[in-house]
Amino acid sequence: MTYGQQPDGPGPEQPGGQYGHGPGGPQQPGGPQYPGGPQYPGGPQYPAGYTPPRPMSPEDQRLWATLTHIGGIFFNFIAPLVAYLVLRDRGGFVREHTRVALNFHITMGIAYVVGSLTSVFGVGVLIVLAAGIVSLIFSIMAAIAANQGQFYRYPLSIEFIKQ
8 A cells, every 4th residue: 555545445336436536536627637737748747736826917026026136135045046946937027037136146145155265364354245235236226127027137147047
């Protein structure tokens, strides 16, 4: 017996087991059922019972893109990483903004680490200070562009995550 399997299996008195449904689970109204969930040729494959995320409205995409850039100021790369993982399938605008924000804040995180390591030489303090100022200014500029519905490309950013 494997996880999720009925202990005795379907009995002869009921073709679908004790709950009256077939081997793929209960049939949902509204379209064909696929074993393992809805399948999209050439697209992502989803497990059974999972509905793909619905696209967000343009206003919601602008809001979440703006919040991603602002979150990067306070939480460095953590906020853009969470936003990218959660929102990347919800629309092209929010996907692009979370991707560029994540790339930029990973780059700034590297600058912070390098500055911290070289702070014993004195130059590291300047690197950390410069990275903080650059991160603040460019993140505000990106948040304003996102709120206006425009795409923004951070300067000084390494492309870790490609399109």
